[in-house]
Amino acid sequence: xxxxxxxxxxxxxxxxxxxxxxxxxxxxxxxxxxxxxxxxxxxxxxxxxxxxxxxxxxxxxxxxxxxxxxxxxxxxxxxxxxxxxxxxxxxxxxxxxxxxxxxxxxxxxxxxxxxxxxxxxxxxxxxxxxxxxxxxxxxxxxxxxxxxxxxxxxxxxxxxxxxxxxxxxxxxxxxxxxxxxxxxxxxxxxxxxxxxxxxxxxxxxxxxxxxxxxxxxxxxxxxxxxxxxxxxxxxxxxxxxxxxxxxxxxxxxxxxxx
Ligand code: PGA
Numbered sequence: 001x002x003x004x005x006x007x008x009x010x011x012x013x014x015x016x017x018x019x020x021x022x023x024x025x026x027x028x029x030x031x032x033x034x035x036x037x038x039x040x041x042x043x044x045x046x047x048x049x050x051x052x053x054x055x056x057x058x059x060x061x062x063x064x065x066x067x068x069x070x071x072x073x074x075x076x077x078x079x080x081x082x083x084x085x086x087x088x089x090x091x092x093x094x095x096x097x098x099x100x101x102x103x104x105x106x107x108x109x110x111x112x113x114x115x116x117x118x119x120x121x122x123x124x125x126x127x128x129x130x131x132x133x134x135x136x137x138x139x140x141x142x143x144x145x146x147x148x149x150x151x152x153x154x155x156x157x158x159x160x161x162x163x164x165x166x167x168x169x170x171x172x173x174x175x176x177x178x179x180x181x182x183x184x185x186x187x188x189x190x191x192x193x194x195x196x197x198x199x200x201x202x203x204x205x206x207x208x209x210x211x212x213x214x215x216x217x218x219x220x221x222x223x224x225x226x227x228x229x230x231x232x233x234x235x236x237x238x239x240x241x242x243x244x245x246x247x248x249x250x251x252x253x254x255x256x257x258x
Pocket of ligand 1: 176213234
């Protein structure tokens, strides 16, 4: 269908002790093994990053942080930096999640700085964008989502942005059990890709993976992943058990093979 390798990422949010994280990571690593047609990434809480890295062993499963600061070090109490994330073995980092924008005052300008800092360290940024229910009902979905993508990538060219992953997560679908209809997700994903093509060039835009997030579950993953521009999923609640997450990984493998 496409050359883009599907990517299934688990966002564990504020869940799991070190021991729970290790057990879950071990189960996912055993399923994925040392290679798969689908890239798989786990995003534990910061206190479990090192333990999850160890539990993943030689498997192909990647490690993601849920946030970063843009500076490498300094007087930034409570923060984590790209340099330290790299040190603990993170190959990926989620940025701009709506929970951070909504509850921690994260702005487009801050997200842009984080994105640039991650790229310097060759950590794959998973850039989250998405509209609220109010914005959707006001017909502003594309304006909001494309605006967030544009602001985060401003001043960076296609070469610098090569590894970028975008996650479209409608806020009204996160943790609510309400998923965007597969065709509605596809429409936004296609618009994101077209906008990236206009901004930075078509061949790069064609290579960018655009994930869908918001109540992805074993029973809807396959349909969402059958859309031409839905290259994977960013999964919250359903990434917290192997029984739920493994069928979603398998849907990613199914997409790769279709
Ligand atoms: P959810 O969360 O799958 O629980 O809706 C997705 C996310 O916030 O990344």
